[in-house]
Amino acid sequence: xxxxxxxxxxxxxxxxxxxxxxxxxxxxxxxxxxxxxxxxxxxxxxxxxxxxxxxxxxxxxxxxxxxxxxxxxxxxxxxxxxxxxxxxxxxxxxxxxxxxxxxxxxxxxxxxxxxxxxxxxxxxxxxxxxxxxxxxxxxxxxxxxxxxxxxxxxxxxxxxxxxxxxxxxxxxxxxxxxxxxxxxxxxxxxxxxxxxxxxxxxxxxxxxxxxxxxxxxxxxxxxxxxxxxxxxxxxxxxxxxxxxxxxxxxxxxxxxxxxxxxxxxxxxxxxxxxxxxxxxxxxxxxxxxxxxxxxxxxxxxxxxxxxxxxxxxxxxxxxxxxxxxxxxxxxxxxxxxxxxxxxxxxxxxxxxxxxxxxxxxxxxxxxxxxxxxxxxxxxxxxxxxxxxxxxxxxxxxxxxxxxxxxxxxxxxxxxxxxxxxxxxxxxxxxxxxxxxxxxxxxxxxxxxxxxxxxxxxxxxxxxxxxxxxxxxxxxxxxxxxxxxxxxxxxxxxxxxxxxxxxxxxxxxxxxxxxxxxxxxxxxxxxxxxxxxxxxxxxxxxxxxxxxxxxxxxxxxxxxxxxxxxxxxxxxxxxxxxxxxxxxxxxxxxxxxxxxxxxxxxxxxxxxxxxxxxxxxxxxxxxxxxxxxxxxxxxxxxxxxxxxxxxxxxxxxxxxxxx
Numbered sequence: 019x020x021x022x023x024x025x026x027x028x029x030x031x032x033x034x035x036x037x038x039x040x041x042x043x044x045x046x047x048x049x050x051x052x053x054x055x056x057x058x059x060x061x062x063x064x065x066x067x068x069x070x071x072x073x074x075x076x077x078x079x080x081x082x083x084x085x086x087x088x089x090x091x092x093x094x095x096x097x098x099x100x101x102x103x104x105x106x107x108x109x110x111x112x113x114x115x116x117x118x119x120x121x122x123x124x125x126x127x128x129x130x131x132x133x134x135x136x137x138x139x140x141x142x143x144x145x146x147x148x149x150x151x152x153x154x155x156x157x158x159x160x161x162x163x164x165x166x167x168x169x170x171x172x173x174x175x176x177x178x179x180x181x182x183x184x185x186x187x188x189x190x191x192x193x194x195x196x197x198x199x200x201x202x203x204x205x206x207x208x209x210x211x212x213x214x215x216x217x218x219x220x221x222x223x224x225x226x227x228x229x230x231x232x233x234x235x236x237x238x239x240x241x242x243x244x245x246x247x248x249x250x251x252x253x254x255x256x257x258x259x260x261x262x263x264x265x266x267x268x269x270x271x272x273x274x275x276x277x278x279x280x281x282x283x284x285x286x287x288x289x290x291x292x293x294x295x296x297x298x299x300x301x302x303x304x305x306x307x308x309x310x311x312x313x314x315x316x317x318x319x320x321x322x323x324x325x326x327x328x329x330x331x332x333x334x335x336x337x338x339x340x341x342x343x344x345x346x347x348x349x350x351x352x353x354x355x356x357x358x359x360x361x362x363x364x365x366x367x368x369x370x371x372x373x374x375x376x377x378x379x380x381x382x383x384x385x386x387x388x389x390x391x392x393x394x395x396x397x398x399x400x401x402x403x404x405x406x407x408x409x410x411x412x413x414x415x416x417x418x419x420x421x422x423x424x425x426x427x428x429x430x431x432x433x434x435x436x437x438x439x440x441x442x443x444x445x446x447x448x449x450x451x452x453x454x455x456x457x458x459x460x461x462x463x464x465x466x467x468x469x470x471x472x473x474x475x476x477x478x479x480x481x482x483x484x485x486x487x488x489x490x491x492x493x494x495x496x497x498x499x500x501x502x503x504x505x506x507x508x509x510x511x512x513x514x515x516x517x518x519x520x521x522x523x524x525x526x527x528x529x530x531x532x533x534x535x536x537x538x539x540x541x542x543x544x545x546x547x548x549x550x551x552x553x554x555x556x557x558x559x560x561x562x563x564x565x566x567x568x569x570x571x572x573x574x575x576x577x578x579x580x581x582x583x584x585x586x587x588x589x590x591x592x593x594x595x596x597x598x599x600x601x602x603x604x605x606x607x608x609x610x611x612x613x614x615x616x617x618x619x620x621x622x623x624x625x626x627x628x629x630x631x632x633x634x635x636x637x638x639x640x641x642x643x644x645x646x647x648x649x650x651x652x653x654x655x656x657x658x659x660x661x662x663x664x665x666x667x668x669x670x671x672x673x674x675x676x
Contacts, residue, residue, distance in 0.1 A: 087155045088213040089672070091144055091205030095157030096217045096670075098142075099134060099201045103164060104221055104663050106130040107197065111661055115227035117190050118171060127164045127197055134162055141206065157205045160214070167196040167220065175226065176639040178233060188639045192226040202673065213674045219667040224327075226660040235642035236339070236649060237555065237577040239263060240285060240631035242615040244338060244581065245589040249306060252297045254624050255279040259539040260613055260631025265335045267291035269306065272319045274299040276625040281323035284539065285631070286662070288330040296321040327662050336649055338583050338617075343645035345516040345557070348488045350391055352410035352480040354645050370413055373446060373463045374470055376405070380413065388439055388446045389413040390461075392473065402474040407461045410486065410644070411477040412448065414439055416493025416519075423489065423497045423515065425554075427508035427530045432547045435511040437489065452476045452485035452510070459485060479512075479644055486512040486644035493518055494561065498525035502569055505530035509548040514555040514644045520596070521556050521578075522564040529554070529575045532611060536630050541637060550634065553577075554612070555643020560585060562593060562620075566602035575611040577632065577643055582617060589618035615647075 110126040111119055120126055138159045175192030176183075183189035200218040236242060240260020252271035256279050262268075267289050270281055296314035297306045307314060312329045313322040323329075343354030350366050370389035372378035380389045391409035393399040399406035414421050419441050428434035434451035444465065452459040459476035462469070479486040495517045499506025506527045507513065515521070529552055533542055544550040554575060556563065559582040565572055578599075585597025593600045597617030601608075604623040611630045634641050642648075 087207035088205040088211045089215070089674075091155035091157045091207065092203045092213045092215045093205070094144055094155075095138065095142070095159065095203035095205060096201055096215060098157075099138060099159055099162065099203060100199070100217070100219075100221075100665060102134050102137065103130060103197075103199055104665060106133055107195075107221060107223060108661055108663055111223070111225060115191075115225075119193055119225045119227075120171075120195065123166045123171065123195055123197075127166060131162060131164045134164075135159065138203075155205060155207050157203050159201060159203050161200075161202040163198075163200045165198050167198050170194070170196040172637055173639070174224065174636050178639075185640060192224070195223045195225070197221045213672070216669075216671045216673050217667060218669045219665060222664045222666070224662040224664075233648055235635065235646045236579055236581065236615045237613055237632070237635040237642040237646055239615055240613045240629050242336065242581075242613075243619050244336075244586045244617045246289075246619055247589075248291075248295055248308065250619055251621055252277075252295075252306075253281070253619075254608075254622065254627040255281050256607075256626045256628040257282040257284070257537060258627075258629045259284045260629060260633070261285050261288075261636070263288045263333070263336055265290045267294055267308070269295040269297065270321045270323055271297040271304075272299060272315060272321050279626040282326075283323060283329075284326045286327045286330060287325055288333045290333055290335050292332045294329070294331070326664065338581065338586060339647035339649060343647070345488055345490045345514070345645055346413065346492075348410040348479075348645045349413045349490050350409050352408070352478050354410075354481075367413070369409075373412070373448065374465050374468070380415070384415045385417040386415050386419055386441050388448075389415065390473075399474065402458060404474070405471055406474040407476060409477065410479060411488035411490065412437075412439075414441075414489065414491040414493075414495075416441065416491050416495065419493070421491050421493060421495045422524075423491070423495050424499070425497070425506040425513075425527060426500050427505050427511075431508070433508065433510045435487070435508040435513070450476045450485075450487060450511075484512070487514070488645055489513065489515045491515070491517045491519075494520045494522070496522045496524045496566075497527060497556070498523065499527050502526050504528065507552055507554050507575065509552050512551060512553050512644055514557060514646060516557045516559075516645075517561060519558065520561040520564050521558050521580075522566050522602075523572065523574055524567050525569060526572060527554070527574045527576060529611065532575070533632050533634055534611065534630055536609075536611070537628075539630050539633065541633050553632075553634075553641070553643050555579070555646045557643075557646065558596070561596045563599045563614075564602060565600075565605055565608065565622075565624075567605075568603070570605070571607040571609070572605060573609040573611065577612040577615070577635070577646065578610065579615040579647055580617060581615050581647060585617040593620040 107130055141156045141158045143156045171193045173190040174194050176188035177191045178185050178188040198220055202214060202216040204212050204214045206212045241258060241262040243264040246264045246266030248267060252269045255277050293308040293310050295306045295308055297304050298319050300319055310331060312325055315321050348354040350369055367380050369391050370380040371392055373388045373390050376392050376394055390407060390412050393406040393408050394404050396404060422440040424438040426436040428436050428449060433453040434449055437448045439446045447464040449462045454460040455474060458474060461473040461476055476485045477487040502525060507529045509530050531548055533550055534540060535542060556576045557579045563578050563580050580597050588595035589597060598620040599616060599622060600620050601622045601624055607626045608624050609628050612632045614629060
């Protein structure tokens, strides 16, 4: 019999149901969908961010573009406004010269300002007229002022050669007007952005009448050279102020070591020749090219002087001294050629006696010593108490020796000037004080340890009835002050030193108070104790002005003249002939407060030469060193009125709140 079988129902085993493949695939498809949606959302977010970023960048760029456009529109508006002021002021000058040329400069300024505001007080497009294809920006002037500067106008030139014009009452022929201006402009772009800028400064108009010959001192020039022939050599560079002129042609060079300073000319520069000479220093030897342009060359050989008030060629020549005072004679009679004596004769100089002894007269054989015209009687001295000083100064005989002259202001005084004259080791000290002795003045003399009787009075220019001193040296001299940077010329002293030979500066010769500011070269106002009459002239008709010093830099405050027809005829002979400026030692910077007037121009080892013109020589009628050489000068131009406008910006500000 077989074993028996149990029969069961077909119910799956629970474990087999869990392993059935169909149920697991359905759940995995749901996760993939979620991941896809997340990735799609992220891509969309990034895309939106990129769109926003690009839009922001475009907005920022557009704003910046409009901002800069507004700024430049405002700045352009300033330039338009300033030029309008200058043009309207110039247009307000009458076509015929009058004294003064502008009847009411204050009224003119008011009218000019009214014209400016009516033209540009409202929004003005910058793309009008010839600029119609330019910017779309605009500007308007929101505030403006124009006022005559205190002390303006000033008279810059005089005429004393025509009827009614005399040396004591000269007629003005030139004026300088200065206005202070201030402007604020607002610039706008195509958007809503705006920018405001402000500017202030001065506008100067120099007005000269018809060209005519006027008698002026050679101190009128900041620089003058009679003979400047082509190929002589370039001018030493530097800043040169005051009128400059040559009867030849100016010669300039590019920046070349050690002459690396730029040429800066603040006043008119003129010449007789129709072309200037421009040097090329890349060649060996150097070469030059004549050109009627005011600059020449390119690159490192570019010669481009700055001419603030123009470079004028083909001008009429300036005559050499036609009425030079005789400086020796001025010592004798205080008048020069206009006097009643003649120093060239023995009778004239015979009136002089040694400063230490009235019993030692000057003679033709005298080779050394210091001499003066002394009065010993009441008849000779007049209102002065004997012994007294007569004439215009002192004669130093220096035929066989070189005389050293030291200038010193007396400490504690505003008027007393000291002269220390040394020959062969012996020093003669002279102190001239016009304020002493109740205003009559005193002249004291010391030699060695001996002090001689005080002379009543001081040297005087009898043509002007003014205390002035001529120191005439019959030979060569060296001159200096108390030391580098130390004053030499007293505040109220008016001095000329003339030499019959070379004048050699061995150290600084400085005014106690400078007459002009440096480097602005503007006049220093007078004070109660200093009416700004101090002046020094250095003059030789047959020698050179020479620097021979251990100083690296040297300053000479004086109008320096080495000029005469005789020396001009010998310029081709070289520096040994005289009539020019030379240096024995190498000078880094030579500063001159006054002017340099020469017959000839010679090479000198000077790297930079600056001239700070003494503007009193043009601003004050007849003001010059005593008995200085003079000439007939053609002043003015071909037009009824010559006007030279200049603009000087003093301040510029971006006044926007950006």
